[in-house]
Amino acid sequence: MPSLRQLTSSLLLATGLLLAACGEDKARVTLKLTDAPGDGIEKAVVTISKVYLKGSVEGEEGKGDVVLLSEPVTTDLLTLANDTADLVTDAEVPAGTYKELRFVITGGYIQVKQDGQSRIFATSANYEGLPEGAQVDGDLQMPSASSSGLKVKFDKDADVTITSDDDQKVILVDFDVAQSFGKEAGNSGKWVMRPIIKGADMRFSGNVEVTLQLGDGLSFPMPGTTQLSGFSAVLINADGSRETMPFTLATNSVAVADFKYLLPGDYQVDLVAPTGVSFTTDIARPAATSVSSGVESDVHFTLTSIDF
Incomplete structure (x- = not known):
């Protein structure tokens, strides 16, 4: 909620899953993104390359990963305060029980105010999401973000059960910006992203x-x-x-x-x-x-x- 909700404010990211009946044993899923803003952070740009549900598909034991997004999307989380954006629209998801929602983030940068000046910290000097001609002042590290992905913790550790006769559902995922970005200890000048991401059924937001x-x-x-x-x-x-x-x-x-x-x-x-x-x-x-x-x-x- 860093400012809060939007990387809240809080980063305030919020994601929605709209589940509607689709066929005999599948549902359609739309993924929405919102966030919590962070004090002192002027921009928080990330490239989300993959989003997937991890769980147990009915009738397919051990085959529970369902990819919702495989085409990279680059967005400034701070533009989403008090708002949402669609990441995925009408993806087909097999009925089953899903324990996690994961985001794979392959790059990003933050722009922060330091000593009266705006400074940019990026995952690399040639990160594609950087503005043209931008000067990178330091490193932004994202441990594990691009490998196994970032786990979204659902409210009260509840699993997400999808059935073919579900009414429409929405799951809100809050990416707390202020808690997710911080300076590395010492005088290295680096910043580190250790995301704080929580989720709950959108109906209950x-x-x-x-x-x-x-x-x-x-x-x-x-x-x-x-x-x-x-x-x-x-x-x-x-x-x-x-x-x-x-x-x-x-x-x-x-x-x-x-x-x-x-x-x-x-x-x-x-x-x-x-x-x-x-x-x-x-x-x-x-x-x-x-x-x-x-x-x-x-x-x-x-x-x-x-x-x-």
């Missing part, structure tokens, strides 16, 4: 709607200078990844920020004011909230004082 309201008697000194839309909401997941979202005015005195595609769990919500503004609210910050299966959580702040 939720959202957090944050509302900010002016208290009675409060107003901004000059219309158009500093308004509620100048504030931002900050969502913090259990691992400490943060996602920041500007408020959108609903009325002159109420603003809203809606964080979508969240896995069930505990979160905190905080506020950030425009530069030079201090404020207090009616409830303590950060405020605790929980996301439950298929439910919207609401956090409401009322400004009780504003100083410019």
